[in-house]
Amino acid sequence: xxxxxxxxxxxxxxxxxxxxxxxxxxxxxxxxxxxxxxxxxxxxxxxxxxxxxxxxxxxxxxxxxxxxxxxxxxxxxxxxxxxxxxxxxxxxxxxxxxxxxxxxxxxxxxxxxxxxxxxxxxxxxxxxxxxxxxxxxxxxxxxxxxxxxxxxxxxxxxxxxxxxxxxxxxxxxxxxxxxxxxxxxxxxxxxxxxxxxxxxxxxxxxxxxxxxxxxxxxxxxxxxxxxxxxxxxxxxxxxxxxxxxxxxxxxxxxxxxxxxxxxxxxx
Amino acid sequence: xxxxxxxxxxxxxxxxxxxxxxxxxxxxxxxxxxxxxxxxxxxxxxxxxxxxxxxxxxxxxxxxxxxxxxxxxxxxxxxxxxxxxxxxxxxxxxxxxxxxxxxxxxxxxxxxxxxxxxxxxxxxxxxxxxxxxxxxxxxxxxxxxxxxxxxxxxxxxxxxxxxxxxxxxxxxxxxxxxxxxxxxxxxxxxxxxxxxxxxxxxxx
Numbered sequence: 001x002x003x004x005x006x007x008x009x010x011x012x013x014x015x016x017x018x019x020x021x022x023x024x025x026x027x028x029x030x031x032x033x034x035x036x037x038x039x040x041x042x043x044x045x046x047x048x049x050x051x052x053x054x055x056x057x058x059x060x061x062x063x064x065x066x067x068x069x070x071x072x073x074x075x076x077x078x079x080x081x082x083x084x085x086x087x088x089x090x091x092x093x094x095x096x097x098x099x100x101x102x103x104x105x106x107x108x109x110x111x112x113x114x115x116x117x118x119x120x121x122x123x124x125x126x127x128x129x130x131x132x133x134x135x136x137x138x139x140x141x142x143x144x145x146x147x148x149x150x151x152x153x154x155x156x157x158x159x160x161x162x163x164x165x166x167x168x169x170x171x172x173x174x175x176x177x178x179x180x181x182x183x184x185x186x187x188x189x190x191x192x193x194x195x196x197x198x199x200x201x202x203x204x205x206x207x208x209x210x211x212x213x214x215x216x217x218x219x220x221x222x223x224x225x226x227x228x229x230x231x232x233x234x235x236x237x238x239x240x241x242x243x244x245x246x247x248x249x250x251x252x253x254x255x256x257x258x259x260x261x262x263x264x265x266x267x
Numbered sequence: 268x269x270x271x272x273x274x275x276x277x278x279x280x281x282x283x284x285x286x287x288x289x290x291x292x293x294x295x296x297x298x299x300x301x302x303x304x305x306x307x308x309x310x311x312x313x314x315x316x317x318x319x320x321x322x323x324x325x326x327x328x329x330x331x332x333x334x335x336x337x338x339x340x341x342x343x344x345x346x347x348x349x350x351x352x353x354x355x356x357x358x359x360x361x362x363x364x365x366x367x368x369x370x371x372x373x374x375x376x377x378x379x380x381x382x383x384x385x386x387x388x389x390x391x392x393x394x395x396x397x398x399x400x401x402x403x404x405x406x407x408x409x410x411x412x413x414x415x416x417x418x419x420x421x422x423x424x425x426x427x428x429x430x431x432x433x434x435x436x437x438x439x440x441x442x443x444x445x446x447x448x449x450x451x452x453x454x455x456x457x458x459x460x461x462x463x464x465x466x467x468x469x470x471x
Contacts, residue, residue, distance in 0.1 A: 099344030182346060183383060187398060190381040194451035196461035201310055203449060208309040210447075210467040214342045215309075 008059060056244065063250035069144070070248060072137040077236060079130035083168075084233075086123040087225060094175065096221040098214060102177035127169055134165050146249040154242040157235055164232050171224035174217060185220070186212060311466045318424065318431040321353060327371060327430060329355035332387045337421075337432050350376045351421060351432055352387050352394075360405065363442035368422045373432050374407045375419035382450040385418065394418060408440065415453040417442065 045051045062070075093109045093116070095101040109116040138158065141147055147155035174185040189212075193203030208215045270278045321335040332352035340347030352374045356365065361372065374394070376384045383398035393410070394403035402411035407418035417440065422433035435447040439454040448454065452462040 098346045099342070177346075183398070187381040187383060190450045193449045194381075197463060200449055200452070200462055200465050204310040204465060204467050205307055209312065210314050210449075211339050212343075212346065213309075213340045214347075 007055065057240075060244060060247065062248055063254070065251040065254040066248065067251065069140045069251075072133060072140050073243070076130060076133040076137050079126060079133050080232060080236065082126050083123060083130060084229060086119050086126065087229070089119055090123055091225055094221075096175070096218040098177065098217045102175065102217060106176045106178075127172060131165060131169060134162055138162065143252075144249060145252055151242070151246055151249075154239060154246070157239050157242070161232060161235050161239065164228050164235070168224060168228050168232070171220040171228070174220045175224065177217065182212075185216075309467070313466060314468065316434045318426075318433045320426070320429045320431050321351070323429055324355070324371075324425060327353050327355050329357040331389060332374065334387070335432070350384065352376065353423070353430065353432070362406075363438070364444070368424065370425060371423040371430050373421040373423050375421060375435060377419060377450060379409070379414040379416045379418060379450055380412065406442065407438070408442070415451060415458065416440065416448070416455065419447065 041051070090109065093105055093113060095105040097105075106120070109120050111117070141155065141158065170185075170188055173188075174181050189203045189206045192206060193199045195202060204210060206216075206219070207213060208219050268276050268278065272279070319337045321337065322333075327333050332354050334350050335353050336348050337351055338347050339349050354372050356370055356372055358365070361369075363369065376386070376394075378385050378396040378398065378401050380396065380399055380401045383396050383401075385394040385396045385401065385403065387393075388395050392405050394407065395401070396412065396414070400412040401409065401414040403414070403418050404410050407420065409415075409417055417438050419435050419437050421435050424431050424433060437445045437448040437454060439445060445454050446464060447468045448462065449468070453459055
């Protein structure tokens with residue numbers, strides 16, 4: 001079996017090779033213990049070849065001039081992960097019941113559950129953070145020209161992710177089911193309804209009928225916590241694949257370095 | 268047919284390929300189509316018409332509105348209720364068609380802009396919307412702000428001395444009756460052609 005190339009570990013962290021004469025070919029139990037982690041990883045890798053993919057994903061070349069602006073995409077992804085985790089735990093308490101249960105369950109989470117106010121606050125404020133980060137990330141991509149060939153498809157996926165993030169904000173806003181949530185959703189669905197020709201059908205679909213009805217809240221809840229997060233997670237996967245495949249761009253203020261031979265020939 | 272066996276019109280590889288694709292397509296459609304129909308079904312459902320009693324005819328003067336509360340959507344508590352302003356028809360000011368459906372005027376509080384709840388301000392004799400500044404006069408006609416048509420109305424009828432409120436209808440700027448429209452859909456001018464009638468709110 002061909003040996004995998006060694007990962008680029010810094011020299012001080014590498015284990016020194018055994019000195020001649022030491023060990024006598026015997027392996028002490030402590031060495032077994034030391035190698036247990038490596039052995040487990042090897043066992044999995046021998047059966048999945050995952051390490052090649054992991055190395056492809058993580059140890060890749062980045063252009064000169066890469067700076068803090070390039071972290072906005074990861075920041076957005078961590079905002080999404082934070083929303084996903086806090087959302088899962090909020091769903092354990094939430095009841096999408098329009099005749100009082102929804103508001104009561106949110107009140108219960110906020111006022112009575114241990115750390116409930118904190119987790120709900122993370123979800124509530126984190127949603128704004130995510131929208132802001134999405135726009136900053138989009139601005140970075142635009143002003144650095146990182147949407148150009150061959151990265152157009154990644155821009156398109158990013159735009160779909162932006163729309164899905166907006167849809168998350170829209171559907172999530174109804175869930176506390178207080179006056180603000182209710183009337184904002186009335187206005188929001190009616191804004192959707194003003195689209196020509198298809199608008200009325202769209203608002204009927206969102207409300208599940210011509211008026212705000214018994215299943216509107218559960219419909220928004222299902223879209224908010226099942227439909228859209230699944231789509232966002234899948235598209236983030238595609239987004240990251242393309243970033244890894246195509247690499248990142250250098251900032252626009254860096255000029256391409258000419259080949260020294262070529263420069264000599266031009267002179 | 269090149270590559271096919273004697274007497275056969277398609278290669279077996281191609282036949283298996285098409286058959287496999289078709290089986291997969293049928294299997295996917297058998298759960299996707301019902302799920303899709305389930306999700307968009309409410310678009311094609313017609314809302315039932317109901318009549319709700321709001322009070323004896325003596326409660327409603329002909330020069331001022333009385334707020335009443337009716338249930339638009341049953342089963343969702345407060346979220347399914349809406350306020351309706353009711354008054355007796357006044358021949359001196361009401362210019363719309365006077366028939367048995369309009370012995371009482373019932374004005375919807377759903378703003379014709381984006382659906383916020385308007386309130387009747389008696390001192391100004393105006394309906395005013397808190398969200399985006401829509402203003403309507405005594406008859407519900409737009410006099411200011413972004414709304415595209417007058418306030419909706421409800422059919423009314425009198426049963427055994429009590430006023431009942433029925434289905435919603437929309438009116439144009441001449442207060443002629445039209446099938447109920449969603450907020451933001453104009454009835455006058457070119458805008459009326461941008462919003463088709465839909466099954467959930469058909470013509471009455």
